[in-house]
Amino acid sequence: MAFLDDAFTKRLWGSVLNSVKRLLIEWFPAILMFIGVLVIWQLAVSTLGIREYLLPSPGSVVDAMLSSEIPWGKHILVTGTAILGAFLIAAVGGILLGTLTAWSNMVGRALMPFLVFVNTLPKVAVAPLFLLWFGYGIFPNMLIGALIGFFPVVINTAVGLSQIDDEMLDLGRVFNAPKWKVFAKIRIPNAYPYILSALKVTATAAVVGAIVGEFVASQSGLGYVIITSQSSLNTPLAFGALVWISILGLALYGAVAALSRVLAPWAEGQEN
Amino acid sequence: MKNIIELDQVGMVYETGSGSVEALRDIRLTVREGEFISLVGPSGCGKSTLLRVTAGLRPMTSGSVVVDGVSVTKPIQKVGMVFQSAVLLKWRSILDNVLLPAELAGLNPRKYRDRARELLELVGLGDFTRKSPNELSGGMQQRAALCRALLLDPPLLLMDEPFGALDAMTRDDMNLELLRVWGETGGQEGRKTILFVTHSIPEAVFLADRVVVMSPRPGRIAEIVDVGLPRPRSMETRATPEFGQYTLDIYDTLTGGQAKSDETPRQAIA
Ligand SMILES: Nc1ncnc2c1ncn2[C@@H]1O[C@H](COP(=O)(O)OP(=O)(O)O)[C@@H](O)[C@H]1O
Ligand SMILES: [Mg+2]
Numbered sequence: 001m002a003f004l005d006d007a008f009t010k011r012l013w014g015s016v017l018n019s020v021k022r023l024l025i026e027w028f029p030a031i032l033m034f035i036g037v038l039v040i041w042q043l044a045v046s047t048l049g050i051r052e053y054l055l056p057s058p059g060s061v062v063d064a065m066l067s068s069e070i071p072w073g074k075h076i077l078v079t080g081t082a083i084l085g086a087f088l089i090a091a092v093g094g095i096l097l098g099t100l101t102a103w104s105n106m107v108g109r110a111l112m113p114f115l116v117f118v119n120t121l122p123k124v125a126v127a128p129l130f131l132l133w134f135g136y137g138i139f140p141n142m143l144i145g146a147l148i149g150f151f152p153v154v155i156n157t158a159v160g161l162s163q164i165d166d167e168m169l170d171l172g173r174v175f176n177a178p179k180w181k182v183f184a185k186i187r188i189p190n191a192y193p194y195i196l197s198a199l200k201v202t203a204t205a206a207v208v209g210a211i212v213g214e215f216v217a218s219q220s221g222l223g224y225v226i227i228t229s230q231s232s233l234n235t236p237l238a239f240g241a242l243v244w245i246s247i248l249g250l251a252l253y254g255a256v257a258a259l260s261r262v263l264a265p266w267a268e269g270q271e272n
Numbered sequence: 273m274k275n276i277i278e279l280d281q282v283g284m285v286y287e288t289g290s291g292s293v294e295a296l297r298d299i300r301l302t303v304r305e306g307e308f309i310s311l312v313g314p315s316g317c318g319k320s321t322l323l324r325v326t327a328g329l330r331p332m333t334s335g336s337v338v339v340d341g342v343s344v345t346k347p348i349q350k351v352g353m354v355f356q357s358a359v360l361l362k363w364r365s366i367l368d369n370v371l372l373p374a375e376l377a378g379l380n381p382r383k384y385r386d387r388a389r390e391l392l393e394l395v396g397l398g399d400f401t402r403k404s405p406n407e408l409s410g411g412m413q414q415r416a417a418l419c420r421a422l423l424l425d426p427p428l429l430l431m432d433e434p435f436g437a438l439d440a441m442t443r444d445d446m447n448l449e450l451l452r453v454w455g456e457t458g459g460q461e462g463r464k465t466i467l468f469v470t471h472s473i474p475e476a477v478f479l480a481d482r483v484v485v486m487s488p489r490p491g492r493i494a495e496i497v498d499v500g501l502p503r504p505r506s507m508e509t510r511a512t513p514e515f516g517q518y519t520l521d522i523y524d525t526l527t528g529g530q531a532k533s534d535e536t537p538r539q540a541i542a
Contacts, residue, residue: 165359167355167357167359171372171373172376174329174349174352174376175347175349175376176346176347176349177377181376181378182376186361190361190363192363266362266404266406
């Protein structure tokens, strides 16, 4: 028994070490690159004597990011809510519109030109209108993000739902399965990889939209921090806010990527 | 024994953007319950169309199709279908794939779990019920697809080049497996009726009671060959002179009697 346990422990350790090694190998170039950029940046700033309001050193950016003078928690919460809201509205709305389009040819033909038109609008230019309609606050920023991000979801949902083997549909036809059941059990799961890859784009768009909204008008949020830092030439603060924004963006992107690994593991490795 | 399929003067014309395609013309075929029918013919001669029309998946444009005494106008829920590719749903386990027909037909899949396991056991996939389709070889996937087709115990199995994508060895295995399953599900009488489309003449002869040979477009029945080889059949069956003779006869029909000794039958109709 002891021998068996021993072998088991060894195998377990072996597999743990193996995956750590794989992770290290996979991420090693990226980490090296990242550290390299930071080092060069720091060196450049100190040896060339670049002034802080032009290009702050990594150290002062980190200081700004953690400074207690700025209510970072509040700003992150405001912007994070706007990003998440924009993402959810775009995702749910896009999936619904895409499904509607694929559900009925008629609806598709009615809806598509309108959606294309909306998508060609310069969303940044619409931002002041949203402000006018919905007032200050997080909601208009969510809408701008959603407006930028929803279109790829509509298209990919519609395409994913119709990219299907005729034979797969025959499985449903054989049993006279109702249309909704064929959608729920075959077409929609079959479209997961398409939908999820659009959601990755949308995650980025939601960040852009939320920040644009805050640029146009706001009293809090990371976009607001950037705007105010500009007027006081506090560039480390602007950089700090940027890093926080990209952390939020990465977190959302990572969540979508994780969802994609859970929902559509068979599609992993096919894209990218 | 009673007739399960009666095709009378069946014709099928597809209307496409670039004109109409006559896929089937004047098909007359009667199939008895429990019979194993192979369908051979050149690509595009309407074999798949014939299966779909029989299952009620596509309405024929002329003639009549009667299955089990009932005229077919919409999908009859008495068929199991197996295609050239397994078309397993990648997001489902093998077991859940086999259970799909129950869900689609509005039945309670829980009640079919035991039967699904039994079927998977029968084709040697008992240990793979929890696996995902990508983890299985092509032959194993096709076995799972066969289980799916058999789940609701349909009296009629329609198989469209089910083993066409498999390598020769796996294919021979699958042939034996199919005959075993066919013989083992239900007794001699309750046997399923099978329409089996294939590109391989030897496969058609090996499996079938009768081989239906179709002519190029528009698909018509050129000849129906009664295969008198005794059952149960085994690999030795393939070595008998009778087997070779049936194969050659069908090859002759397909090529219009132009058979030359230096051509292999498979090449000519592939
Ligand atoms: N859905 C369809 N629409 C139009 N033409 C079709 C369709 N399905 C098949 N055909 C045509 O009908 C003919 C017979 O096709 P098919 O039944 O698939 O032949 P086979 O299975 O013998 O290769 C072919 O010429 C094919 O192009
Ligand atoms: Mg075909």
